[in-house]
Amino acid sequence: MDPVILSEVQEALDRFKDKEVYVHLETTNGAYASHNNESFFSSGAYIRNAKVTYERAKITGEGPYRTGLKIPFGWVYAEGITHFEIDDKGRLLLAGHDFNGKLAVALEISETPFE
Amino acid sequence: MEKERHVLVVFPHPDDEAFGVSGTIASHVNLGTPVTYACLTLGQMGRNMGNPPFANRETLPAIRKKELKDAARAMGINDLRMLGFRDKTVEFEDENMLTNLMSSLITELNPSLVITFYPGYSVHPDHEATGAAVVRAVEKIPAADRPKLHCVAFSRNCVEEIGEPDIVYDISAVADIKLDAIRAHRSQTELMLEEMADKLKEKDPKTLAWLNNERFWTYKFS
Numbered sequence: 001m002d003p004v005i006l007s008e009v010q011e012a013l014d015r016f017k018d019k020e021v022y023v024h025l026e027t028t029n030g031a032y033a034s035h036n037n038e039s040f041f042s043s044g045a046y047i048r049n050a051k052v053t054y055e056r057a058k059i060t061g062e063g064p065y066r067t068g069l070k071i072p073f074g075w076v077y078a079e080g081i082t083h084f085e086i087d088d089k090g091r092l093l094l095a096g097h098d099f100n101g102k103l104a105v106a107l108e109i110s111e112t113p114f115e
Numbered sequence: 116m117e118k119e120r121h122v123l124v125v126f127p128h129p130d131d132e133a134f135g136v137s138g139t140i141a142s143h144v145n146l147g148t149p150v151t152y153a154c155l156t157l158g159q160m161g162r163n164m165g166n167p168p169f170a171n172r173e174t175l176p177a178i179r180k181k182e183l184k185d186a187a188r189a190m191g192i193n194d195l196r197m198l199g200f201r202d203k204t205v206e207f208e209d210e211n212m213l214t215n216l217m218s219s220l221i222t223e224l225n226p227s228l229v230i231t232f233y234p235g236y237s238v239h240p241d242h243e244a245t246g247a248a249v250v251r252a253v254e255k256i257p258a259a260d261r262p263k264l265h266c267v268a269f270s271r272n273c274v275e276e277i278g279e280p281d282i283v284y285d286i287s288a289v290a291d292i293k294l295d296a297i298r299a300h301r302s303q304t305e306l307m308l309e310e311m312a313d314k315l316k317e318k319d320p321k322t323l324a325w326l327n328n329e330r331f332w333t334y335k336f337s
Binding site for chain 2: 046108
């Protein structure tokens with residue numbers, strides 16, 4: 001993955017506009033967060049292959065970045081995005097890596113279901 | 116260490132075996148005992164992507180699958196079963212299905228020793244669900260016919276609640292194999308090994324104890 005280049009990510013987001021796409025969204029502190037630090041409240045959320053169609057999408061901020069997808073009856077968004085990749089299947093992979101390089105958040109968009 | 120007929124190791128994540136059990140596994144292999152490692156998931160949800168990162172969320176499963184095979188080879192395991200579950204979802208699966216899966220492995224392999232996590236004392240929800248499924252499967256077997264069940268525990272309250280481990284193996288004779296197994300899980304362990312390298316070189320007692328002692332609790336059926 002490479003550090004976010006706003007124009008490239010925005011272009012990729014626009015390419016999926018008005019198409020039926022599969023979304024992977026996750027946020028995590030890791031399963032050991034509360035074990036390693038008892039005062040830490042561990043939380044996370046995960047959805048894989050949610051089928052949505054969005055009418056607009058934007059990546060914004062000064063880094064780490066925020067990305068929002070406007071869907072017919074609501075929104076999908078992620079914050080803390082630092083890296084991106086358009087993989088060999090044409091999927092847009094966005095990720096946020098924490099200060100230790102560990103994945104903290106991911107938002108991915110694909111025209112076919114993720115495995 | 117007793118010579119076993121067959122050892123069955125059941126953990127949910129590639130690398131679960133490396134830290135706490137790979138020395139024990141290598142020792143059994145050295146005694147000529149067949150070892151089967153059943154690994155439930157591919158650790159798809161790992162947060163370490165390598166340092167510098169060489170994996171992403173979508174490439175991680177294939178990378179960790181290869182790492183798992185490399186680690187198995189390092190330990191001398193020639194029966195590696197990848198059970199096809201998804202990381203962090205084991206606890207949401209049907210419990211009877213998981214129990215039956217463990218029962219079928221035990222029936223097929225007839226192990227004299229089963230190694231897994233101690234349910235209630237192993238921190239990660241996948242560890243807990245895996246250990247619990249193995250315990251349910253072993254519990255179904257009449258007490259006289261049960262294989263030994265050695266469990267790994269590391270929650271903060273484990274010693275307080277289940278006492279000190281009743282089995283501690285000094286695996287220093289196969290420490291190199293253990294380090295190779297840990298190293299094989301490169302995406303997950305590179306950072307940690309880098310931090311450990313100096314301590315190992317200086318023979319830091321705490322690090323050596325962590326590496327050379329593998330601790331198990333014999334499961335207590337109520």
